[in-house]
Amino acid sequence: MRVEQEIRDIFYHTRELLMAYQEIGLGPPPLPASSLELPGPDKSGLSQIPEHSSATGPHRGRSASLKDLREDLGDCRRCKLHRGRKNLVFGEGSSSADLVFVGEGPGHDEDLAGRPFVGESGKLLTRIIENAMGLTREDVYICNVVKCHPPKNRDPETDEIEACLPFLKRQLQIINPRVICCLGRVACQTLIRRDFSVTRERGAWHEFTGIPLMPTFHPAYLLRNPSAKRETWEDIKMIMKRMGLEVKTNG
Numbered sequence: 108m109r110v111e112q113e114i115r116d117i118f119y120h121t122r123e124l125l126m127a128y129q130e131i132g133l134g135p136p137p138l139p140a141s142s143l144e145l146p147g148p149d150k151s152g153l154s155q156i157p158e159h160s161s162a163t164g165p166h167r168g169r170s171a172s173l174k175d176l177r178e179d180l181g182d183c184r185r186c187k188l189h190r191g192r193k194n195l196v197f198g199e200g201s202s203s204a205d206l207v208f209v210g211e212g213p214g215h216d217e218d219l220a221g222r223p224f225v226g227e228s229g230k231l232l233t234r235i236i237e238n239a240m241g242l243t244r245e246d247v248y249i250c251n252v253v254k255c256h257p258p259k260n261r262d263p264e265t266d267e268i269e270a271c272l273p274f275l276k277r278q279l280q281i282i283n284p285r286v287i288c289c290l291g292r293v294a295c296q297t298l299i300r301r302d303f304s305v306t307r308e309r310g311a312w313h314e315f316t317g318i319p320l321m322p323t324f325h326p327a328y329l330l331r332n333p334s335a336k337r338e339t340w341e342d343i344k345m346i347m348k349r350m351g352l353e354v355k356t357n358g
């Protein structure tokens with residue numbers, strides 16, 4: 108059984124690696140010379156591999172993959188947003204997080220810090236994570252649709268989103284969370300559909316590549332419209348219930 112699991116692991120990670128290279132527009136990775144020395148598979152055992160194996164579980168052996176992806180991104184100049192950035196903001200948190208928050212792009216404070224959601228919006232998101240959900244920022248993963256600060260905080264443009272989206276998709280594939288929480292219009296229109304309205308359509312489950320996705324307001328919107336915090340709390344409660352977290356009645 109252990110050998111079968113290892114074979115499934117090898118297939119699983121090879122497929123992930125090939126998909127990653129394909130999505131960022133590269134050919135297959137070069138094979139290390141040492142791999143040519145490996146013995147061939149025992150074909151008699153392959154037919155006995157079960158359809159579903161715990162070896163392909165969601166977080167097994169994945170902590171290095173986010174690092175690999177960050178290395179692939181490098182000093183990225185795939186879109187014009189690289190020109191004005193101080194720091195590329197890749198994302199931070201647990202590589203095996205059950206919950207991933209996706210915002211639209213780094214703001215001024217995040218650009219300076221090289222970290223996501225550290226300004227006023229970030230402080231509000233941190234309060235939601237810590238005070239409302241009873242988690243820490245280290246328990247979850249926080250990232251954005253684009254990794255570089257759009258000038259004057261404008262919305263990221265279509266070509267910029269298209270250039271950066273493969274990296275967000277890879278982050279989500281690697282982490283494979285139980286829930287994605289989409290923060291604000293840009294993230295929702297990127298991961299759900301182009302004409303999605305957060306105001307009209309939040310509060311219901313969607314999905315992205317099979318992962319349940321809850322749309323809600325961006326913390327920056329909540330700072331401008333504090334009355335919308337109540338609706339956001341309803342969305343957060345739905346996420347907590349799905350994750351099996353205890354929901355406090357007073358929010």
Ligand code: SF4
Pocket residue numbers: 180183184185186187188189195253254255267270271
């Ligand atoms: S926004 Fe994304 S694609 Fe554009 S330069 Fe930054 S990391 Fe590269």
